[in-house]
Amino acid sequence: AIFGCSTLKQVCMTNCPTLIVTVGLPARGKTYISKKLTRYLNWIGVPTKEFNVGQYRRDCVKIYKSFEFFRPDNEEGLKIRKQCASAALNDVQQYLGEEGGQVAVFDATNTTRERRETIVRFAEQNGYKVFFVESVCEDPDVIAENIVQVKLGSPDYTDCNTDEAIEDFMKRIKCYENSYQTLDEDLDRELSFIKIIDVGRRYLVNRVLDHIQSRIVYYLMNIHITPRSIYLCRHGESDLNVKGRIGGDSGLSLRGKEFARYLAKFIQDQNIKDLKVWTSQMKRTIQTAEALSVPYEQWKALNEIDAGVCEEMMYEEIQENYPLEFALRDQDKYRYRYPKGESYEDLVQRLEPVIMELERQENVLVICHQAVMRCLLAYFLDKSADELPYLKCPLHTVLKLTPVAYGCKVESISLNVDAVNTHRDKPENVNIHRSSEDALQTVPPHL
Amino acid sequence: AIQKISTSVPQFTNSPTLIVMVGLPARGKTYISKKLTRYLNWIGVPTKVFNLGQYRREAVQAYKTFEFFLPDNEEAMKIRKACAITALKDIHHYFTQEQGQVAVFDATNTTRDRRADILCFAKESGYKVFFVESICDDPDIIEANIMEVKLSSPDYQDCDKEEALVDFLKRIECYKMSYVPLDDEMDRNLSYIKIFNVGFRYLVNRVQDHIQSRIVYYLMNIHVTPRSIYLCRHGESELNLLGRIGGDSGLSPRGNKFACTLAGFIQSQCIRNLKVWTSHMKRTIQTAEALGVAYEQWKALNEIDAGVCEELTYEEIQEHYPEEFALRDQDKYRYRYPKGESYEDLVHRLEPVIMELERQENVLVVCHQAVMRCLLAYFLDKSAEELPYLKCPLHTVLKLTPVAYGCKVESVFLNVEAVNTHRDRPVNVDVSRDPQDALLTVPEHI
Numbered sequence: 001a002i003f004g005c006s007t008l009k010q011v012c013m014t015n016c017p018t019l020i021v022t023v024g025l026p027a028r029g030k031t032y033i034s035k036k037l038t039r040y041l042n043w044i045g046v047p048t049k050e051f052n053v054g055q056y057r058r059d060c061v062k063i064y065k066s067f068e069f070f071r072p073d074n075e076e077g078l079k080i081r082k083q084c085a086s087a088a089l090n091d092v093q094q095y096l097g098e099e100g101g102q103v104a105v106f107d108a109t110n111t112t113r114e115r116r117e118t119i120v121r122f123a124e125q126n127g128y129k130v131f132f133v134e135s136v137c138e139d140p141d142v143i144a145e146n147i148v149q150v151k152l153g154s155p156d157y158t159d160c161n162t163d164e165a166i167e168d169f170m171k172r173i174k175c176y177e178n179s180y181q182t183l184d185e186d187l188d189r190e191l192s193f194i195k196i197i198d199v200g201r202r203y204l205v206n207r208v209l210d211h212i213q214s215r216i217v218y219y220l221m222n223i224h225i226t227p228r229s230i231y232l233c234r235h236g237e238s239d240l241n242v243k244g245r246i247g248g249d250s251g252l253s254l255r256g257k258e259f260a261r262y263l264a265k266f267i268q269d270q271n272i273k274d275l276k277v278w279t280s281q282m283k284r285t286i287q288t289a290e291a292l293s294v295p296y297e298q299w300k301a302l303n304e305i306d307a308g309v310c311e312e313m314m315y316e317e318i319q320e321n322y323p324l325e326f327a328l329r330d331q332d333k334y335r336y337r338y339p340k341g342e343s344y345e346d347l348v349q350r351l352e353p354v355i356m357e358l359e360r361q362e363n364v365l366v367i368c369h370q371a372v373m374r375c376l377l378a379y380f381l382d383k384s385a386d387e388l389p390y391l392k393c394p395l396h397t398v399l400k401l402t403p404v405a406y407g408c409k410v411e412s413i414s415l416n417v418d419a420v421n422t423h424r425d426k427p428e429n430v431n432i433h434r435s436s437e438d439a440l441q442t443v444p445p446h447l
Numbered sequence: 448a449i450q451k452i453s454t455s456v457p458q459f460t461n462s463p464t465l466i467v468m469v470g471l472p473a474r475g476k477t478y479i480s481k482k483l484t485r486y487l488n489w490i491g492v493p494t495k496v497f498n499l500g501q502y503r504r505e506a507v508q509a510y511k512t513f514e515f516f517l518p519d520n521e522e523a524m525k526i527r528k529a530c531a532i533t534a535l536k537d538i539h540h541y542f543t544q545e546q547g548q549v550a551v552f553d554a555t556n557t558t559r560d561r562r563a564d565i566l567c568f569a570k571e572s573g574y575k576v577f578f579v580e581s582i583c584d585d586p587d588i589i590e591a592n593i594m595e596v597k598l599s600s601p602d603y604q605d606c607d608k609e610e611a612l613v614d615f616l617k618r619i620e621c622y623k624m625s626y627v628p629l630d631d632e633m634d635r636n637l638s639y640i641k642i643f644n645v646g647f648r649y650l651v652n653r654v655q656d657h658i659q660s661r662i663v664y665y666l667m668n669i670h671v672t673p674r675s676i677y678l679c680r681h682g683e684s685e686l687n688l689l690g691r692i693g694g695d696s697g698l699s700p701r702g703n704k705f706a707c708t709l710a711g712f713i714q715s716q717c718i719r720n721l722k723v724w725t726s727h728m729k730r731t732i733q734t735a736e737a738l739g740v741a742y743e744q745w746k747a748l749n750e751i752d753a754g755v756c757e758e759l760t761y762e763e764i765q766e767h768y769p770e771e772f773a774l775r776d777q778d779k780y781r782y783r784y785p786k787g788e789s790y791e792d793l794v795h796r797l798e799p800v801i802m803e804l805e806r807q808e809n810v811l812v813v814c815h816q817a818v819m820r821c822l823l824a825y826f827l828d829k830s831a832e833e834l835p836y837l838k839c840p841l842h843t844v845l846k847l848t849p850v851a852y853g854c855k856v857e858s859v860f861l862n863v864e865a866v867n868t869h870r871d872r873p874v875n876v877d878v879s880r881d882p883q884d885a886l887l888t889v890p891e892h893i
Binding site: 185189201202203204205206207208210211214217218221222278297298299300301311340346349350353357360 | 455457647651652654746792795796803
């Protein structure tokens with residue numbers, strides 16, 4: 001194969017597929033956790049998909065009337081809900097089988113032992129490992145905040161006013177409470193699970209079976225929901241940027257230095273509580289941070305992608321000296337590895353500890369590089385491996401990411417200092433026999 | 448200075464952390480303390496163990512019997528309390544005068560009073576406290592512990608095994624009566640991890656910061672199932688023969704011969720469920736191919752990147768980069784090749800490999816000289832100064848087997864000749880030294 005070893009996975013995460021099963025009363029963050037975990041696993045290269053039973057129910061019962069649907073004595077309701085769970089498990093089977101998925105997240109209340117036993121049997125029949133993630137929370141403020149953030153905007157409540165919706169939802173929770181059987185240290189000691197108590201204050205972890213479960217536990221133990229914002233930007237325009245050369249370790253151009261000063265002012269105006277500033281170990285990010293006059297920490301892991309033999313070349317020179325490589329890169333920009341360099345896939349690998357620490361932290365400004373920023377952005381905005389290498393991360397623009405509901409709000413702030421464009425779109429012709437003209441069609445202008 | 452920043456990652460420690468072990472005797476507290484300390488030091492966090500039993504042995508020269516530990520033995524109680532105070536004083540000194548970042552207080556700490564004293568001590572000085580409690584009620588595990596580490600303790604050197612076992616079990620009983628485990632309710636504001644039955648189950652409460660999160664992750668990945676780790680380099684490569692560093696060449700004829708011999712050796716060892724790992728470089732892959740078994744490739748196992756010095760001989764490095772060459776000899780661990788890496792960077796990128804090695808059982812890692820030195824330093828607790836000079840010759844397999852508190856090492860040379868690639872630190876590391884002095888320790892090559 002052309003790439004040889006570059007396409008092989010670093011270590012076999014899973015032999016058999018894993019079925020993650022959420023457990024918990026409504027408004028305990030199950031869907032939040034499911035989506036976030038799915039996003040993380042996909043980003044690190046483990047094909048994962050979530051299956052939300054509530055979604056199946058909404059597809060089945062077109063119009064939600066009231067909490068009465070969830071009453072434990074509502075036989076009609078129970079029948080439908082059971083069918084929806086089955087339909088979801090069918091789709092799980094399809095995903096983990098034909099579709100090549102490795103992890104499926106079964107997002108439902110799963111509050112009774114009986115329901116969980118059914119799922120465990122289903123998994124056994126199919127050869128899946130099961131890992132339960134239970135969220136237990138009795139803090140009324142946390143629950144109220146959940147309801148406000150994600151339930152009020154749910155399709156179930158589009159025609160209700162806020163108070164009605166809250167009242168109905170609280171009654172919905174009550175329907176589950178009586179039959180709720182929490183995972184038990186003794187009764188469930190044979191199961192693999194993590195119990196998250198009070199949004200991460202405490203965890204009970206039982207029988208972690210393998211690498212992927214260990215990674216999942218580590219991830220879940222590092223995320224939090226304290227409001228905060230993450231600011232991402234590139235270094236100021238560099239001398240090599242101006243010349244249209246990639247990589248290298250040059251300093252800032254005049255405009256780049258101006259950007260650094262504007263960035264300092266911007267950060268000050270934002271009045272951010274306890275802001276941490278991170279840079280790479282390359283001159284251009286360090287010089288940018290220096291202008292902020294606040295302490296900053298350097299991560300080697302934030303260094304720009306290593307372009308190997310193509311370091312400090314212009315695209316025209318790459319086309320001239322390595323036309324085959326240039327085309328191969330356009331064919332699969334995510335997995336392509338520069339000779340003696342790295343691929344985007346490698347980058348994601350080395351950025352994983354950065355992401356983990358970003359999850360632990362609160363307000364952070366990350367001053368990095370184009371490819372690095374694309375990888376980080378792809379994580380926060382759940383972009384696929386195909387989209388990632390083409391995400392637009394222009395110089396002199398700060399992206400402010402704020403977690404909201406199940407995702408991330410993005411505000412893009414251009415700091416009004418001109419800079420070259422360094423974004424090269426995928427050209428139409430990616431054939432290895434293409435002409436130079438075709439290859440260089442999308443190269444942005446430079447000196 | 449040549450390199451402004453030498454570390455790959457921000458250090459993430461503000462106040463020092465005091466890890467406090469909790470648990471009855473023979474619950475693995477010392478095992479965990481030593482292992483954790485080894486890991487933290489390897490990843491660059493200065494850590495030290497303070498074992499109370501050690502202090503006691505120094506205070507009471509000759510151990511007689513378990514009666515020393517009877518709860519009503521007032522004389523002994525006084526001594527034991529004094530020892531605890533001395534240990535805490537030493538911890539304070541370690542943090543304030545010796546730049547320590549983490550101290551592991553290895554003692555039973557089984558009463559709430561004792562733990563309250565420690566919390567007080569820590570609060571006064573602004574140290575963060577993290578408790579690690581090991582709870583085990585499996586009599587087989589406890590007995591195995593006693594056999595492995597207690598019977599050979601200085602306390603029992605003049606006893607026969609049966610007597611020692613009986614005495615030790617009585618010693619445990621002394622603690623049981625007053626043992627109060629960390630409590631879900633009463634201790635809900637403390638930061639701790641409770642480990643049940645050697646990792647079956649964990650309870651984690653109030654992790655405060657990055658280092659505690661890393662400690663928890665590490666503790667949740669280690670196990671005590673017997674196994675062996677085999678470390679070796681790729682077979683001799685074409686570039687090895689030419690005395691050139693780095694690159695991505697294939698095996699020489701002798702290297703190929705080694706690969707075949709390795710296959711025979713591995714087979715003869717009859718290893719259960721052996722996993723084989725290589726790097727992404729040709730020479731380790733070619734070596735693994737000869738084994739005829741499945742293997743997994745880790746980019747993280749690639750040899751140290753020598754940047755501008757890739758594929759040069761030492762003579763060429765001396766000729767083109769004499770100053771760099773000298774700086775490297777001055778501080779081989781932290782020195783980073785221009786556009787390349789340092790050993791310190793290597794350790795950082797190998798950390799996920801180490802974590803996975805801890806999770807696994809029998810593994811053969813086919814890697815490279817600098818990489819092998821880093822992995823070996825982790826298992827054998829070698830300092831940053833010793834690490835870059837560890838001897839890892841070609842065609843030699845190191846079999847590491849965890850035993851007691853450390854690692855047994857068996858070195859097996861597979862009888863296929865190879866060049867020597869080990870360059871000792873020369874006497875003269877001055878930047879203005881002459882070439883002769885610089886090249887004094889370069890091993891022979893074509």
